[in-house]
Amino acid sequence: xxxxxxxxxxxxxxxKRRTFFTVIGIILSLSLISGIGFLxxxxxxxxxxxxxxxxxDYEFFARNLSKEQALLLKNDVDLxxxxxxxxxxxxxxxxxxNKEASGTVIQGDKEYFNVFYKNLEEGRAPxxxxxxxxxxxxxxxxxxxxxxxxxxxETYYDEDYNVVLTGNKKEYTVVGFYTETAGAYGDKYINGVxxxxxxDNDINYNVAFTVIDKENKRQIAYDKISKMLGRDLEFExxxxxxxxxxxxxxxxxxxVNTVIIGTFIFVLAVIIFATIFxxxxxxxxxxxxxxxxxxILRSIGASPKQIRNLVLKEGLLMCLMAIPFGVLCGYLGIWxxxxxxxxxxxxxxGVGAFTVSFKPIVIIFTAVIGGLTILIASFGPAKKAGKIxxxxxxxxxxxxxxVKNHAIGSSLIRKIFGVxxxxxxxxxxxxSKRFIVTILSLSISLIMFITFxxxxxxxxxxxxxxxxxxxxxxxxxxxxxxxxxxxxDKVKEITGVxxxxxxxxxxxxxxxxxxxxxxxxxxxxxxxxxxYVGERVSIEYFNNEILKKIGIEDGLKDNEIILMNSIAQYNxxxxxxxxxxxxxxxxxxxxxxxxxxxxxxxxxxxxxxIDKLIKEAIDKDISENNYYEFKVKKIIDKNPLRYGYGxxxxxxxxxxxxxxxxxxxxxxxxxxxxxYKDINDIEEIKKISDEITALGDKYDVGFMDNSEDxxxxxxxxGVVNVFxxxxxxxxxxxGIVNVINTISLNILLKKKEFGTLGTIGMDKKQLYxxxxxxxxxxxxxxxxxxxxxxxxxxxxxxxxxxSGFTFGYSLYWQPFxxxxxINIVVTIIASxxxxxxxxxxxxxxxxxxxx
Numbered sequence: 001x002x003x004x005x006x007x008x009x010x011x012x013x014x015x016k017r018r019t020f021f022t023v024i025g026i027i028l029s030l031s032l033i034s035g036i037g038f039l040x041x042x043x044x045x046x047x048x049x050x051x052x053x054x055x056x057d058y059e060f061f062a063r064n065l066s067k068e069q070a071l072l073l074k075n076d077v078d079l080x081x082x083x084x085x086x087x088x089x090x091x092x093x094x095x096x097x098n099k100e101a102s103g104t105v106i107q108g109d110k111e112y113f114n115v116f117y118k119n120l121e122e123g124r125a126p127x128x129x130x131x132x133x134x135x136x137x138x139x140x141x142x143x144x145x146x147x148x149x150x151x152x153x154e155t156y157y158d159e160d161y162n163v164v165l166t167g168n169k170k171e172y173t174v175v176g177f178y179t180e181t182a183g184a185y186g187d188k189y190i191n192g193v194x195x196x197x198x199x200d201n202d203i204n205y206n207v208a209f210t211v212i213d214k215e216n217k218r219q220i221a222y223d224k225i226s227k228m229l230g231r232d233l234e235f236e237x238x239x240x241x242x243x244x245x246x247x248x249x250x251x252x253x254x255x256v257n258t259v260i261i262g263t264f265i266f267v268l269a270v271i272i273f274a275t276i277f278x279x280x281x282x283x284x285x286x287x288x289x290x291x292x293x294x295x296i297l298r299s300i301g302a303s304p305k306q307i308r309n310l311v312l313k314e315g316l317l318m319c320l321m322a323i324p325f326g327v328l329c330g331y332l333g334i335w336x337x338x339x340x341x342x343x344x345x346x347x348x349x350g351v352g353a354f355t356v357s358f359k360p361i362v363i364i365f366t367a368v369i370g371g372l373t374i375l376i377a378s379f380g381p382a383k384k385a386g387k388i389x390x391x392x393x394x395x396x397x398x399x400x401x402x403v404k405n406h407a408i409g410s411s412l413i414r415k416i417f418g419v420x421x422x423x424x425x426x427x428x429x430x431x432s433k434r435f436i437v438t439i440l441s442l443s444i445s446l447i448m449f450i451t452f453x454x455x456x457x458x459x460x461x462x463x464x465x466x467x468x469x470x471x472x473x474x475x476x477x478x479x480x481x482x483x484x485x486x487x488x489d490k491v492k493e494i495t496g497v498x499x500x501x502x503x504x505x506x507x508x509x510x511x512x513x514x515x516x517x518x519x520x521x522x523x524x525x526x527x528x529x530x531x532y533v534g535e536r537v538s539i540e541y542f543n544n545e546i547l548k549k550i551g552i553e554d555g556l557k558d559n560e561i562i563l564m565n566s567i568a569q570y571n572x573x574x575x576x577x578x579x580x581x582x583x584x585x586x587x588x589x590x591x592x593x594x595x596x597x598x599x600x601x602x603x604x605x606x607x608x609x610i611d612k613l614i615k616e617a618i619d620k621d622i623s624e625n626n627y628y629e630f631k632v633k634k635i636i637d638k639n640p641l642r643y644g645y646g647x648x649x650x651x652x653x654x655x656x657x658x659x660x661x662x663x664x665x666x667x668x669x670x671x672x673x674x675x676y677k678d679i680n681d682i683e684e685i686k687k688i689s690d691e692i693t694a695l696g697d698k699y700d701v702g703f704m705d706n707s708e709d710x711x712x713x714x715x716x717x718g719v720v721n722v723f724x725x726x727x728x729x730x731x732x733x734x735g736i737v738n739v740i741n742t743i744s745l746n747i748l749l750k751k752k753e754f755g756t757l758g759t760i761g762m763d764k765k766q767l768y769x770x771x772x773x774x775x776x777x778x779x780x781x782x783x784x785x786x787x788x789x790x791x792x793x794x795x796x797x798x799x800x801x802x803s804g805f806t807f808g809y810s811l812y813w814q815p816f817x818x819x820x821x822i823n824i825v826v827t828i829i830a831s832x833x834x835x836x837x838x839x840x841x842x843x844x845x846x847x848x849x850x851x
Contacts, residue, residue, distance in 0.1 A: 007297075008314045011290065018744070023322050025737040026370070030326025032271045032730050034366040035334045039723070042338065042356035044247060051243035053179075056116040057081060058208035059250075060221040061239045069228050070205040078220065079209045083112040086196055087204040092152035092170070093163070094190060096142050102155070102163065103190030105132065105172075110195070115208055117193065122146060123176030126195040132172035133193050135180040150174050150192070217250045270444055270731065272369065276377040277441040277738050283315055283381040295390045304386035311385045315378035319370055326370070327363050331356075337726070341719050417773055420766050423757075424773040438738055438778055442827065443786035445732040446819050450790035452724050453815035455797055459717060470643045470706065471501055471549055472673025476692060477702035484670050487699055491672060494691050496684045501673040503641060504541040508596050509611075511618050516590070518583045521567075540639070540652040550640050552633065556654035560633040561590065564650035578637070581649040590630045593621035597628055600661070641673050643706040679707055732826065739830040743774050768835055775831025779824040786823070787816055 012019045058081055062073065074082050085108040094101050108116070113125035113133075121136055123146050138144055154168045172194065180191070199205065211217040218240070226233050287294070294307055338356050414422035428435055476491060478484055484502075491497060514522070542562070544555050556562070567579050584590060595617040621627065630653075639650055676685055689705050696703045757767065794811055 007293070008310050008317060012314065012317065018741075019318065021737055021740060023318050025734055026318055026322035026374075027326045027329060028730055028734050028737075029271055029373070030322055030366055030370050031330035031333060032727065033268070033369055034327045034330030034362050036268070036271075036330075036727075037362035037365055038331050038334045038356050038359065039338075041359055041362065042334070042354065045357075046354050048244070048247055051241065051247060052118075055241045055243060056083075056208060057118065057210075057244075058083065058115050059210045059217060059241050059245055059248075060208070060225075061241070062207045062209070062225050063087070063237060063239075064204045065207055065228075066204065067199045067201050070199065070207050072228065073207045073209060073224075076209075076224070078212055078224075080212050081111065081115055081208075081210040083115040083208040084109045084196065084199070085112050085206050085208075087206055090170070091155045091157070091163075092190075093155055093165070094142075094150075094152050099142060101141075101190050103152070103192060105152075105170075105192045105194055107194055107196040112196070112208075113193070117176075117178050120176045120178050123174075126175055126193070129195050129197050130172060131175045131194060133176035133178055134174060135191060136177050137180060138190055139177050144174055146174055146176070148174050214248070217245065217248070268369070270448070272373050273440075273444065276373055277437045277734075280377045280380060280437060283311060283378050284384075287311060287381045287385045290385075291388060294385050294388045295392070298388055298390035307388070308382040308386040311382035312375065312378050315374045316371070319374040323367050323370055327366055330366070331358055331362075333726075337722060341722065413777070417777075420770040421773045421777070424770045425777055427770075428774050428777055439782050439785060441735045441738040442778060442782035442823060443789065445728050445735055446782060446786035446823050447790045447793060448728050448731065449725075449819045449822075450787070450815045451793045451797055452728070453818070454790075454794040454812055456717070456721070457812045457814070471546065471640050471675070472643075473675050473679060473706050474673070474688075474692070475641070475643075475704045475706075476672040476674075476696070477704075478670040478672060478699075479701065481670075483699055483701070484672075487695060487701060488672055490695055491674060491692065494688055496677050496681070496688045497674050498677045499675045501543075501546055501641060503543065503546060503671050503673070505538060505669050505671060506600060507538050508599050509614055509618070510537040510596050511593060511622070512582075513591075516582050516584065518580050521579050521581050538648055538650045540641075540650060541655050541658055542641075542652050543655070546640070550634065550636060556633055556652075556656075557631075558654055558657045558660065559630050560654060561630040562652035563590075563632055563635045564637070564639050564648075564652070565635050566637040567648060584632050584635065586632055586635055588632045590632060591627040592630065593618045594626050594628055595621050597661070600658075641671065643704075676707065682711075732822075736826055736830045739775060739778055739827055740833050743771060743831050744834040771835055772828060772831045775827040776824065778831075779827030782827070783820045783823050787820065790816070790819075 064087055065073070070084050073079060074084065076082070085106055090105040090107075092103055092105065094103060107129070110125070117125065117133060120133065122139075123133065126132060132150055134144065134150070144150065150172045152170055152172075154166045154170055155163050156166060158164050172192070178193075209221075211220050213220055221238070222233060225238050229237065294302075297307065298304075334356050338354055341354070413425040417424070428438075476487065478487055488500065488502065492500060540562075542550075542556075547553075547555055550562075552562075563582065563584060565581050565584070567581060595614060599614060676688065678684060685705075685707055689703075692703050695701065791811065794815075
């Protein structure tokens with residue numbers, strides 16, 4: 001029987017078109033699998049490098065350990081990448097070329113440089129405590145070169161946090177430069193790092209380390225440090241490199257870990273599912289066409305096992321032909337896409353360009369998954385071929401399938417599409433298994449398109465909400481009273497700046513009765529926040545123009561306030577939730593101890609002693625019922641002058657009330673918000689941003705551009721859309737090949753039926769219409785089933801990402817309309833391809849059942 005196996009290859013060569021379409025479908029599937037592998041590993045490496053660049057190559061960071069404790073961790077066999085740095089920094093002031101900057105020298109051991117400064121831009125790591133590495137900005141600002149001396153004046157902070165010179169000088173040799181991460185210390189602060197030669201008994205140390213075990217890293221680290229300290233850990237005892245831990249499947253949010261793993265499994269399952277449908281249909285067609293051949297082989301001695309092996313070999317041969325092309329196409333597709341978008345992705349995440357590399361593990365994974373998928377898909381047709389009865393074949397009874405007639409919906413189909421539609425509907429429903437396979441194959445891409453497009457539209461609505469709920473598109477932060485008028489005039493003079501809003505902001509210690517807060521807020525935030533004891537709360541003063549924008553036409557009276565009563569925060573599953581802080585309603589009275597607000601009159605430094613005195617004064621107010629009473633004029637979700645969701649509980653008071661207190665220190669900061677005349681004019685916005693940035697440098701004020709955040713989000717989603725919709729298109733193409741194969745199989749199985757219909761008066765045009773209607777009905781039924789499933793999935797997805805601020809769980813009709821239209825059009829087009837078989841059909845031969 002060895003020679004019989006050659007029949008498989010000959011058959012594939014003879015039926016080149018079907019083989020071509022099937023191999024193309026397998027290539028699409030394998031290219032998706034390999035493409036996702038290359039993309040996933042490339043993105044993992046990119047984010048991995050980003051996490052290390054920004055935070056360091058460690059997982060946990062224990063603070064304030066003794067020399068003995070630090071050495072215990074250093075020698076722990078369960079840990080690796082253990083870096084020690086001194087908890088006592090050397091502060092200094094550096095002067096050169098009429099420029100001055102303060103700074104700190106950190107002392108770390110040799111491993112510290114591998115963990116935090118592995119890839120220096122220039123030079124090498126220090127080899128002793130007289131050598132130092134600096135940031136690249138110091139090289140540019142102070143014209144410092146490698147090998148030069150870096151002399152500093154050592155300083156310390158007194159009790160009032162004033163910088164005091166010690167009179168000592170320290171000289172280092174500059175041996176390297178590193179790239180600073182954005183926003184770490186500011187423009188005029190130098191962060192140098194030198195080698196920690198020895199550990200002293202009277203100094204505390206910090207230890208960064210990684211847990212070798214791949215499971216339960218957090219618990220292992222917690223238990224080790226807790227056991228070492230002999231107590232439960234406080235927040236300040238140990239921190240986590242959450243970005244790196246998340247990439248290793250150890251996110252602090254259990255829901256995030258589940259989502260990462262679940263997303264990968266879902267995507268892979270969809271591809272395998274679609275591929276199984278594709279191969280199943282293709283090989284089923286092959287088996288159906290060769291019923292006579294298999295019957296003859298069985299009659300001359302071929303065993304059922306040998307027949308099954310022929311079919312399985314056919315599937316594996318097509319898989320072997322497709323694997324090299326699938327892997328190559330997957331890599332090239334991702335490589336080209338990343339080549340176009342890589343720089344933009346890097347800019348969005350702030351680290352280099354995103355690249356992909358050719359990884360052997362992806363080839364092996366693709367081949368294994370592809371081979372297993374082909375075997376699973378081929379098993380059904382192979383089993384069918386092995387059960388062929390040679391006697392029935394010799395007798396001419398080669399009806400290979402048991403079919404069922406479905407009356408449900410037939411009358412409605414006949415009324416709408418006529419007799420051709422009625423017959424077409426009966427044809428596609430005669431084999432329930434093949435019908436379900438094809439419909440599900442078409443439905444997958446439709447469901448994905450509708451669900452993701454719904455999420456996209458939800459995102460757009462959320463973004464529009466934030467833009468509409470935020471009065472300002474840019475904000476200038478002013479910290480000195482005497483600068484307000486001058487800077488405000490300068491901003492007004494800038495071309496392209498439209499409306500300007502100014503408001504004051506400060507913070508006060510606040511203590512309220514726990515009954516004011518919602519139970520939900522207490523549960524989520526614990527007892528620490530139940531009465532806001534010792535917590536500082538932002539207070540605002542809005543002018544009448546701002547009040548009108550939020551619906552208060554008559555302004556605020558002395559005893560009236562506005563509450564910003566919602567906080568958006570992530571729960572344990574990593575989902576953003578909107579929590580109401582208080583259970584107050586508009587018209588209710590809020591009592592605040594007088595000391596809380598009178599604190600605004602205090603103009604000194606805040607120390608532990610001052611905090612203690614404030615707490616005692618607040619307790620006295622409460623015991624003596626000494627309160628300011630305010631009527632809640634309005635409750636809003638968020639501060640209308642802060643971009644983003646509500647992040648804190650805030651109170652806005654009337655200007656008259658604050659003036660009545662004779663407060664001279666209210667200006668914690670003055671915020672100057674403004675809107676652009678044309679938010680879509682990117683060039684003009686950039687020009688305005690540059691001018692305001694120049695003002696910031698001159699007057700030492702801050703600036704935040706909300707439009708830049710919006711553009712960054714749009715760019716990020718643009719990149720996501722490219723990959724997601726590309727994936728949907730590929731799945732759709734696989735579905736189209738399935739439709740082509742299904743209709744081709746129906747024509748093969750119904751040759752005699754088509755011949756009979758032709759002899760009793762149905763012309764070729766009606767037969768063509770019947771075949772096209774088969775494709776159309778596949779599309780319509782897939783739309784109905786896929787649409788119903790998509791409604792449920794979209795509701796779940798919207799519920800998951802919804803923050804509770806905007807449109808609840810509303811759906812959109814546009815994704816359904818577009819998805820249905822595309823689905824129906826592609827199925828009609830797919831049904832046109834098998835018509836060639838019908839055109840070549842001879843009525844006489846089909847009636848005689850002679851091929």
